[in-house]
Amino acid sequence: MAQAQNSKLLNGERISLAILLLCATLLCGLPLLLVFKIGLTQDGALALTPLAEAISSRSVQRALWHSMESSLLSALAATVLGTVLALVVGLTDVRAKGLLVFLILLPMMIPPHVTAIAWIQALGPASPVLRWIGLAPEIGSTHPLYSREGLVLLLTLQHSPLVFLLVRAALRSFPRELSDAARVSGAGAFRLLTRVTLPLLAPALLAGFALAFIAALGNFGINALIGIPARYTTLPVLIWRRLASFGPDVLPNVAVISVILAMVALAALLIQGFLQRRMRASLIGLPQDPLAISLGSKRIWVEVGLWSFVGLVLLLPAASLLATSLVKTYGLPLSSSTLNLDNFAEVLWRQSVTLRAFANSTLIAAIAAGVIAVISIFLGYFVSHRYKAYRRTGTATAAQAEIAFAVPGLVMSIAFILAFIHPLPFLNISLYNTLWIILIAYISAFLAVGLKPVAAAFVQMDRSLEDAARVSGAGFFRRIRRVFAPLVAPSAASGAILVFLTAYNEVTVSALLWSTGNETIGTTIFNYEDGGYTTLAAAMSVVVVLATILVMLGMNGLAKRVPSGTIPWKD
Structure with missing residues (x-):
């Protein structure tokens, strides 16, 4: 009797898990499989000939080398920069840490193509700010950012906040006893850093490097706006150019290049996983705030350096972007006679x-964030389920979302074109060239972003709560609604906020999926800049940046009224 009742209680779980697995397979796994199927088949049979032919192409070889080179260099630089910032803010007694963290993380929330536009206008010969202070390069000279080094610099500034976030979180997970023991043993700040902190941070540093590498590998906005004028073509830009050619074999052609890009990203993930397992160290003790190492008389100089860096990274491009948006024609000096709105x-x-x-970006970003929050609550439950079969199935479902997130956005765009270029079977409804294909792509590409904090919350949860609910006769959906959903709501809200901000400003996923009437903010800004409407691109970029800052400030204002962990960038 008890066994029958237990089986009845599990029916809802089985159905929910089956639906989650089916949805993840249709949205994440199947589109990617189609890319690999077309890229690795010839005449309907598995063959490596298309891949070999693509790799033998000089343009593909050059783009692959440029992608690897720029991603590796920028990831190394971002790891160093993000780690230094995290150590200074996390381990010393510098003041105004909350504001510093907010400003350091802000570039991560700004769209990469907006970052590129801002810096192009900030450092070019027509820079209104540099011309005003007499430091602009000569008119007609080559833009200093149109080079490999300029591309690496912008990728570094864009992705170093990712490393900062990971390293800072790792620092806060350290038991305080480690630092206390080292200090009691007479270790100074430098010895504590090199002998205790950095070795224990090795897994987080590797994760930060891998994340920065994969993000740079799939970055489209910076690679296009800087790389094209610099004649430094990377794989995402090559895919975009090939697809824009509309040749008879364009889809198989770009599918093969997408396979190459996806294989590089997945290889980086596998190497990261292998190395992290080798570096793993078990820590005993509760996480506490790390030591606030006193800088003494050096504190003022460290703070000056920090604020100068933040000011340079934020104020110079922002001022140039605003100045460009306030003149009628790009290149005009900003004065009372040229100033207008x-x-x-x-x-x-x-x-x-x-x-x-x-309207489109706000709508689909909000829907994607809400849908992902709901899916994450159910999927997070199964990822940490007590029964091995359920846990393995949940983990396999989540793994598809992780792969979809790790694969560059342009590859996911190609995957969804292949999956939905024909009308849906039986329904005879076409999603291609509609806003809904972008929405589905967002759910697929960003599901892992919303799932991570929810899955972490479920892992830390005491399962005796579920036992009590089961004994009381609560079914699966009632347990989710009354027990688990309220407990993980802050984590789900945190993930939803990140998903919304990411989807609202992105251009990589939608670059190949948008159509007339279904534009997004990212594609519109990119098209303005690519079409030579620089002042309009600047004005729209300013609006987007202000909207992003207002959203983040609004979330900060709610920090004291919501549970801890709801605001992603707040402790």
Whole structure:
């Protein structure tokens, strides 16, 4: 009798897990399989000939080398920069840490193509800020950012906050006893850093490097806006150019290149996993705030250096972007006679495409964030399930989401084109060239972002709560609704906020999926800049940056009214 009742209670779980596995397979696994199927088959049979032919192409070889080179160099630089910032902010007694953390993480929330546009306008010969202070390069000279080094610099600035976030979180997970024991033994700050802190941070440093490498590998906005003028073509840009050619064999062609890009990203993940297992160290003790090492008389100089860096990274490009948006023609000096708000009026009221883009991005980013939050609550439950079969199935489902997130966004775009270029079977409904294909792509690409904090919350949860609910006769959905959902709501909200901000500003996933009437903010800004409408691109970028800052400030204002962990960048 008891066994029958237990089987009845598990029915809801089986059905829910089956639905989650099916959805993950359809949204994450199947589209990627189609990419590999087309890229690795010839005449309907498995063959490596298309892959070998693509790799033998000089343009593909050059783009692959450029992708590997720029991703590796920028990931190394981002790891160093992000780690230094995390150590200074996390381990010393510098003041205004909360504001510093907010400002350091802000570039991560700014779209990469907006970052590229801002720096292009900040350092170029027509820079309104540099011309005003007399430091602009000569008119007609080559832009200093149009080079491999310029591309690496912007990728570094874009992705170092990712490393900062990971390393800072790792520092806060250290038991305080480690630092105390080292200090009692007479270790100074430098010895504590080199002999205790950095060795224990090795897994986090490796994870940060891998994340920065994969993010740079799939970055489209910076690679396109800097790489194309510099004639430094990377694989994402090559895919975009090939797809824009609309040749008869364009889909098989870009599918093969997408396979190469996906294989590099997956190889990086496998190497990271192998090395992290070798580096893993078990820590005993509760996580506490790390030591606040006193800098003494050096504190003021460290703070000056920190704030100068933050000011350079944020204020110079922001001021240039704003100045460009306030003049009628790019290159005009900013003065009382040239100052106007026509560009803002154009993008906010006159241009229907920009109004549609804001509405479309807000709608699909909000829907994607909400759907992912709900899916994450159910999937997080199964990832930490007590029964091995359920846990393995849940883990396999989550793994598909992890792979979809790790694979560059342009590869996912190609995958969804292949999956939905024909009408849906039986329904005869076409999602291609609609807004809904972008929404589904967002859910697939960013599911892992929303799942991670929820899965971590489930792992830390006491399962005696579920036992008590089962004894009381609560079914699966009632347990989720009344017990687990309220407990993991802060983590689900944290993931949803990150998903919304990421999807709202992205351009990589939607670069190949948008169509007339279904534009997003990212594609509209990119198209303005690519088409030579620099002042309109600047004005729209300013609006996007202000909207992002307002959202983040609004979330900060709610930090004291919501449970700890709800705001992703707050402790």
